[in-house]
Structures are given as C-alpha cells and as structure tokens.
Amino acid sequence: MGLDIEVISPRDLPSLHPFVRSEGVEAAIRIGDDRYFDPAQVAVGFATAAAERGAYVYPNTQVLAVEIDGTRVTGVSTTKGYIRAPVVVDAAGAWTRTIAERSGLQVPLVSTRQQLMVTEEIPGALKDLPMVRIMDAAVYMRPCLGGFLWGVYEEHPRFFDMGSWEADFDINNMPLDRSVLDAAAADVVNQLPILSTAAIREFRGGLPTMTADGHHILGPSPDAPGFFFASGCNVAGLSIAPALGEKLARWIVDGRPPMDLSCMAPARFSGRSWTDEDLQRDAAWQYRHFYGAV
Ligand SMILES: Cc1cc2nc3c(=O)[nH]c(=O)nc-3n(C[C@H](O)[C@H](O)[C@H](O)COP(=O)(O)OP(=O)(O)OC[C@H]3O[C@@H](n4cnc5c(N)ncnc54)[C@H](O)[C@@H]3O)c2cc1C
Missing domain, CATH: 3.30.9.10 (D-Amino Acid Oxidase, subunit A, domain 2)
Structure with a gap:
C-alpha cells in the first residue's frame, strides 16, 4: 500500500x-x-473549517430527540429549539445509541471505557x-x-x-x-x-464506541429515511474520520455510497436481534484484539 x-x-x-x-x-x-496528534484539536479544526464553509455550528446545544414523522426524519429538537432537517446524522459518540433509541431506533454499539x-x-x-x-x-x-x-x-x-x-x-x-x-x-x-x-x-x-464485528456504523438507517449514523468508531475514529465524513457526505447527496461500504452499513443488522450480553461479549473481544494479537 x-x-x-x-x-x-x-x-x-x-x-x-x-x-x-x-x-x-x-x-x-x-x-x-x-503519527500522533492532539485529539482535541481535531474536533476544533473540523468545526472551524465547517463554519468557514457556511455551516452553522451550535456549541453547548444538546439534541433532545430526532423527530420522525411516520417513518421519515423531519428535524431535531434541541435545548435551543427545533431545527427542521430532512437529513440528520447521529454522530453523538458514546450517546449515539441514546439518541437513536429516543427515536425508536436500535443500534448495536457499546460505550467502552x-x-x-x-x-x-x-x-x-x-x-x-x-x-x-x-x-x-x-x-x-x-x-x-x-x-x-x-x-x-x-x-x-x-x-x-x-x-x-x-x-x-x-x-x-x-x-x-x-x-x-x-x-x-x-x-x-x-x-x-x-x-x-x-x-x-x-x-x-x-468513551469510544465498540461494535460486535469491529466495523464502524456508517450510513442510512434502513428503518427511518433521513436518519444516518456515523459512529461505532472502535477506537479508530480519529484516524479514519476525514475519509468517512467525505464518503458519508457523498452517500447523503447521491443516495448511494461512492464505494462499497456494506461492511459498515447499518443495514447489515437488518432482521437481526441481539442481547446486551452478546453485544458486550463480542465487543470486548474486538476491543482486546484491537492490535490483532492475543
Ligand atoms: C484514550 C483514547 C485513545 C484513543 N486513541 C485513538 C487513536 O490512537 N486513533 C484513533 O483514530 N482514535 C483513537 N481514539 C478514538 C477516538 O477518540 C474516537 O474514535 C473519536 O473521538 C470518535 O469520534 P465521534 O465523533 O464518533 O465521537 P466523539 O468524539 O465522542 O464526539 C461525539 C460528540 O457528540 C456530542 N454529543 C453527544 N450527545 C449529544 C447530544 N444529545 N446533543 C449534542 N451533542 C451530543 C458529544 O458531546 C461529543 O462532542 C481514542 C479514544 C480514547 C478515549
């Protein structure tokens, strides 16, 4: 490579x-x-660059719920009011699951110390x-x-x-x-x-988030059009975030991913159920074997 x-x-x-x-x-x-770098500067750098390109950034504003009308996303309610939005990305890190569950969506990841x-x-x-x-x-x-x-x-x-x-x-x-x-x-x-x-x-x-198969959770929820995930970092979110952000943006705009990302797509969990016990057991294995060795 x-x-x-x-x-x-x-x-x-x-x-x-x-x-x-x-x-x-x-x-x-x-x-x-x-390479190594200061992780806090990564988030600040992305937020600053996004604002320079016209994004609205609302620091210290909590998302209370993603609103879904029937099955489609319509917006988010926050501690500073309602924001209408046909597309919402749940990238709330350790809180990804909490946000999704408030909207009735299940996502198999665990917040791991x-x-x-x-x-x-x-x-x-x-x-x-x-x-x-x-x-x-x-x-x-x-x-x-x-x-x-x-x-x-x-x-x-x-x-x-x-x-x-x-x-x-x-x-x-x-x-x-x-x-x-x-x-x-x-x-x-x-x-x-x-x-x-x-x-x-x-x-x-x-508190990074772990998944049972060690892959990120990236892409649209099959259960609510407009609801996207960018989470399940498996302790590698800093290094891969720029690439994933770019691919997810294309996925949202074009309606399909620019390359095969099925191993990360939330759709891989469709029709499956899991217990917290199973999820934690498999996530623990992924965590311990992060470097691949025993
Ligand atoms: C000790 C340690 C070492 C690591 N080492 C590496 C490494 O070497 N390489 C690497 O690539 N990664 C590493 N990571 C992992 C990396 O930090 C994560 O992958 C990355 O931070 C995940 O990014 P995220 O955006 O998914 O979540 P986060 O960075 O946790 O961001 C989520 C954001 O959502 C916000 N939020 C949550 N709930 C709400 C809400 N209701 N409303 C509004 N906002 C909300 C949170 O405040 C937070 O700012 C490490 C992590 C730790 C803890």
Missing part, C-alpha cells in the same frame, strides 16, 4: 527508541508513517520519538508534554449505559480503575520499564 514499513531486528529497537528494551521481543516492525496515563516530564522523552505498540500486551506509548502518554486495550473492558447517566455528565467524572494500568505496566516491564517507574501527571479516560 506504499507505506514506509519494514521488519527490523528486535536488537535494533533501543537505537530507534532509547526507552524500549529488546528483552523478550521476538519480532519488531518499524512504521515510518505512524478507554483509560490512559500521562507521565511527568522525563529527560530524553523527546517529542519526535516514535509511538510504541506492544501487540501481545495491547499496550501503546507515545511522547506527550515532555513525558509519555500510554494506555492499554484491557482484557475485560468496562461498558457504560449512557442513558442511565445525568444529562450534565462530565467525562472527568467517569469512574476509573488504576489497577488495570498497573497490571499492564507490569506486563511490559521488560520492554518498557519506564512505565513502572515514571511519576504520573494525569490519569484519565474516554
């Missing part, structure tokens, strides 16, 4: 990254095109060091604010029913579990010893 990728000897790891040890590593890959730590400054933790992913342990680490940001795709992820939380929910109030990260640091102590010793500046989490 034209990416800058090569298999390297595990012995060469410390020369690429002085905080990585080769001990116990059986195979290593260098990915020259890997993803925790991370940011260390205090560490001499030598330069911002241009590569990201590190230890596939078998599902642990990742990248430079951040003069130290490192790191996290793990935990084996038994915690899911949240967003509908049961107050409307003024703040992500900073989400319950965290430090023991998960301590166990992950112990798991990779031979490869990333810094994780077990560095002082912690910040411990926080977010």
